[in-house]
Amino acid sequence: MRRSREAEQDVHDGTANEHRKLQQNYRRGNKEDHMKRYEPNIIEPKWQAKWAEDNTYGVTEDTSKQKIYASPMLPYPSGTGLHTGHVRNYSITDAVARFYRQKGFNTMSNIAWDAFGLPAENFAIKTGTPPAVSTANNIAYFKKQLLRLGMSYDWSREFDTSDPEYYRWTQWVFSLMYKRGLAYKAEKQQWWCDKCNTVLADEQVNASGKCWRHEGADDPEVTKKSVNQWFFKITDYADEILESTDALNWPEKIKTMQKNWIGRSEGTVVEFDLKGLGADKVKLDVFTTAVETIFGVTFMVLAPEHPLVAEYGQLAENSEEIDAYVQKAIRKSELDREMEKVKTGVKIEGLSAINPMNGNEIEVWVADYVMMGYGSGAIMAVPGEDQRDFDFATKYNIPVVFTTDRGEFTNYQEEIKPNKKAFMLANSGEFDGMNFEDGRKAIIEKIVSIGKGEARVQYKIRDWLISRQRYWGAPVPIVYCEEHGEKLVPEDQLPVRLPEVDNYVPDGKNSSVLAGVEEWVNTTCPVCGKPAKRETDTMDGYVCSTWYLHRYTDAHNDKQAFDPEKANYWFPVDFYFGGDHAVAHLLYIRFFQKVLCDAGLAKDREPIKQLVYNGYINAEDGRKMSKSLGNTVDPMDIIESGYGADALRVFELFIAPYDQDTSWNSKGVPGTYRFLNRLWTLTQEFIEQPKVESSKPKDQFRDIYKVAHTAIKKVTQDLESLSFNTAVAAMMGAVNDLYLIKVKDSYSNTDAWRFALESLAQLIGPFAPHIAEELWHELGHKDSVHLGHWPEWDEKYLVKNSVVYAVQVNGKVRGEVEVPAGADQKTVEEAARANGKVASYITGDPKKVIFVPNKLISFVV
RNA sequence: GGGCGAGUGGCGGAAUUGGUAUACGCGUUUGACUUAAAAUCAAAUGACCACAAGUCUUGAGGGUUCAAGUCCCUCCUCGCCCACCA
Numbered sequence: 001m002r003r004s005r006e007a008e009q010d011v012h013d014g015t016a017n018e019h020r021k022l023q024q025n026y027r028r029g030n031k032e033d034h035m036k037r038y039e040p041n042i043i044e045p046k047w048q049a050k051w052a053e054d055n056t057y058g059v060t061e062d063t064s065k066q067k068i069y070a071s072p073m074l075p076y077p078s079g080t081g082l083h084t085g086h087v088r089n090y091s092i093t094d095a096v097a098r099f100y101r102q103k104g105f106n107t108m109s110n111i112a113w114d115a116f117g118l119p120a121e122n123f124a125i126k127t128g129t130p131p132a133v134s135t136a137n138n139i140a141y142f143k144k145q146l147l148r149l150g151m152s153y154d155w156s157r158e159f160d161t162s163d164p165e166y167y168r169w170t171q172w173v174f175s176l177m178y179k180r181g182l183a184y185k186a187e188k189q190q191w192w193c194d195k196c197n198t199v200l201a202d203e204q205v206n207a208s209g210k211c212w213r214h215e216g217a218d219d220p221e222v223t224k225k226s227v228n229q230w231f232f233k234i235t236d237y238a239d240e241i242l243e244s245t246d247a248l249n250w251p252e253k254i255k256t257m258q259k260n261w262i263g264r265s266e267g268t269v270v271e272f273d274l275k276g277l278g279a280d281k282v283k284l285d286v287f288t289t290a291v292e293t294i295f296g297v298t299f300m301v302l303a304p305e306h307p308l309v310a311e312y313g314q315l316a317e318n319s320e321e322i323d324a325y326v327q328k329a330i331r332k333s334e335l336d337r338e339m340e341k342v343k344t345g346v347k348i349e350g351l352s353a354i355n356p357m358n359g360n361e362i363e364v365w366v367a368d369y370v371m372m373g374y375g376s377g378a379i380m381a382v383p384g385e386d387q388r389d390f391d392f393a394t395k396y397n398i399p400v401v402f403t404t405d406r407g408e409f410t411n412y413q414e415e416i417k418p419n420k421k422a423f424m425l426a427n428s429g430e431f432d433g434m435n436f437e438d439g440r441k442a443i444i445e446k447i448v449s450i451g452k453g454e455a456r457v458q459y460k461i462r463d464w465l466i467s468r469q470r471y472w473g474a475p476v477p478i479v480y481c482e483e484h485g486e487k488l489v490p491e492d493q494l495p496v497r498l499p500e501v502d503n504y505v506p507d508g509k510n511s512s513v514l515a516g517v518e519e520w521v522n523t524t525c526p527v528c529g530k531p532a533k534r535e536t537d538t539m540d541g542y543v544c545s546t547w548y549l550h551r552y553t554d555a556h557n558d559k560q561a562f563d564p565e566k567a568n569y570w571f572p573v574d575f576y577f578g579g580d581h582a583v584a585h586l587l588y589i590r591f592f593q594k595v596l597c598d599a600g601l602a603k604d605r606e607p608i609k610q611l612v613y614n615g616y617i618n619a620e621d622g623r624k625m626s627k628s629l630g631n632t633v634d635p636m637d638i639i640e641s642g643y644g645a646d647a648l649r650v651f652e653l654f655i656a657p658y659d660q661d662t663s664w665n666s667k668g669v670p671g672t673y674r675f676l677n678r679l680w681t682l683t684q685e686f687i688e689q690p691k692v693e694s695s696k697p698k699d700q701f702r703d704i705y706k707v708a709h710t711a712i713k714k715v716t717q718d719l720e721s722l723s724f725n726t727a728v729a730a731m732m733g734a735v736n737d738l739y740l741i742k743v744k745d746s747y748s749n750t751d752a753w754r755f756a757l758e759s760l761a762q763l764i765g766p767f768a769p770h771i772a773e774e775l776w777h778e779l780g781h782k783d784s785v786h787l788g789h790w791p792e793w794d795e796k797y798l799v800k801n802s803v804v805y806a807v808q809v810n811g812k813v814r815g816e817v818e819v820p821a822g823a824d825q826k827t828v829e830e831a832a833r834a835n836g837k838v839a840s841y842i843t844g845d846p847k848k849v850i851f852v853p854n855k856l857i858s859f860v861v
Numbered sequence: 862g863g864g865c866g867a868g869u870g871g872c873g874g875a876a877u878u879g880g881u882a883u884a885c886g887c888g889u890u891u892g893a894c895u896u897a898a899a900a901u902c903a904a905a906u907g908a909c910c911a912c913a914a915g916u917c918u919u920g921a922g923g924g925u926u927c928a929a930g931u932c933c934c935u936c937c938u939c940g941c942c943c944a945c946c947a
Contacts, residue, residue, distance in 0.1 A: 252865075252866095253865065253866075253941080253942075256864075256865065256942075256943090257941095257942060257943080260864085260942075260943055260944095261943090263943095263946070265946070265947090267947080286947080287946095287947065288947060289946085289947065290947080301947090343945075367945095368945090369945045369947095370945080370947075371945075371946075371947090373946090374946050374947075375946075375947060378947090379947045380947085381947090382947095386947075387945095388945055388947080389947090391945095458946085458947095460946070582942085651886090654873090654874095654885080654886070655873065655874085655886095656873065656874065657874085660867090660874090661940080661941095662873065662874085663872090663873075665872075665873065665886095665887065667872095667886095667887050667888075668873080668886075668887065670887090671886050671887055672886080674886095674901095675885095675886085677900095677901090678901095681901085725873095725874075725875085725885085725886095726874095726875070726884085726885080728885075728886085729874090729875075729884065729885035729886075730884095730885085731885095732885055732886070733884075733885065736885090739902090743902090743903085804881090805881090806880080806881040807881090808880085808881080808927075808928070809927095810927065810928090811926085811927050811928045812928090813881050816881070847927090848927065849927090850880090850927055850928080852880055855880055855881085856880055856881070856928090858880080858927055858928065859927085860927045860928095
């Protein structure tokens, strides 16, 4: 069940060899026999057990302390387990959580399982294993991995979203939405995946028109199907979400994507009367962002799917031609239509529209360059002012009217388009001579006054489609009664439990297998008690994950989804870590938080203070890590082969800046293991030295203190700015420096060495928590280094006694000189000119001398 | 077509307001230890050059400056996102 091993045999063999080597090293290494060796597979499980026993990472709402809430995005427990690419996200989360915990913050970090979803159901269809069983197995392995990695979660708050005790409250979330008028059922054209046999949200359809779960070359494109569906009214909050996006401390990339997704544009809805084919009383609404061009409208265009096309197209003389065009256009995917360079269309003969501003009668066309999915699916075409309309008009010999006075300009792309706003209106009746802005205002006013339209804000975002025709999800808590219609299941009757079934294959007829479970479907009406039928749709997994960050704050409450007081203590989430779901999940949780606020259940209108969005780690071959390519590495293999979780975690943080994509390197973990081993050895050797009561003043150990304080400063600042890779480099540098000092001078049990080693034990805590704890205890401490132990640096040890200046002549470095700290320009200049090599480049007096304190001196000759 | 990123050794990557480019790690090479290998420790490692000296080097080309990976202009490549958006 767990995972297919064959594909990773090579990797496995490789690590097995490493394992053998390491074991030999332990047995026959040249370290003195009595010295305790660095064996992560002994110390790591030991501390993991101790932390669990002491509940080291358990938290309560301690108002006397400042809180930090740091969480990774909850994982979907797939059958393949975590690979080393996934481990990056968890390592980053844990480094930040541990850093703040060590600094004394009341820090909460958690894990939960996003357990509902299609793969478990598909696995059930294939093998007959119930989703609940395979999901539990998968969770067990994920949990084993994360425990072995030593993540500092409050495990008492763990839950999985497919547990009735959880989805009971997911159904409560639905009720909350329903009661606030934010959940509704509607018949809409929706994306449909033939492989999943279910509808998909817009966000689940990728750029090439395929389902997010079936993106392969052989997979079919999604199609449109008309289905009666449940929606959450996210559009009610579109404006607020959009407006508050800029202020978020989130990556610009994500913010831009969300803003594009909401897609706000301000414009005008204009109503055109129709004429002919018996449509004389019918109005055609169009949306335009350039209403000032309305005098230039010479034709109207309807999208092929527009309802008026179906209605009046068949009445036209050329109905066959229209029908053929529409059929062809609908078969083409939206993507194909967009790729189409040449615009095509068909005129609806006999139908015309009346321009409300000048009464002109104009043609009505069907063309697939207009999309049903935006605006009203119809446009007023202004070929004089719009390139697309112009192309179309030219092709079909439709008149062109310019509504701007362009003077001598003739080139549209080069001259007119960029300067459009500078031209005065023309051919626009009473509005001639007005500039673009005034003209627009005046024309909108006029349209409104004659009752033919209004200003409107148009969004690209649609309401959130939440229902799925699948088994393995939280049932929508609705029943249908003949007398009372659609009724919410009362809260005290939740959860609506998923019944056990034998056959998981959906019939593809717009309903899930639940529809076939009669004893479940047949229920009673909560109002009259008479027979009623259950809703058979389940909710999209994104509904489950929309409120789980709240559940963490009160994970086992059986009276309510969460206690708002507890949630308000922890919220907003200070750091949210992930590398996926740029739009969907991250938009939904913002929406939900605002709903909670309006319902009086939350106070912060934004749930996430800082989004930490990590890049991908690709496989060593440069391709994306995936089970099907056989290029994933199981972190357990690396850990168990003797390198341990700490070395793996350090490498995950060291490999590159966290937000950058990079590639796995199988030699990397041995490298970070070496580093940890050097730190280990340094500490062990120290412990074995007899304690020295030094009579030397502290200043004699200045270089040791300097190394320690430099590292403390750098690592602290780097963690604050999430620069994990340079923090690791700084610690490596410190260890290297201490080795040099050790070799050069004596190595003895002095306060200076103790300070340096204790500092490093603390600094390494967020990165390699087990060795940190072990060394901390080896150095004589009894408590956990992870609770409230973080070193502070003292600037006085960072002050240099002497400074090395670079000496430049005409901008080129020709040498360097060492002078006492604080030397003035004259001193440095003399020292520099005393340098023979420098002097050879300077003949006579320099024209100019540039002096940069503590850096360089530059002679211009 | 539009928007946003990014191009630095053999590789992953460092580099305050412009101020000694290549920190740290991997890899490679040498030495110590070892019967031997591994491990460990010490050291070398951008290119050209036998060495020194010197020259060149941050995608390409120009510019500003005493000084440019960093600022400005032109261009190339790659990645991501959006896209007949009315």
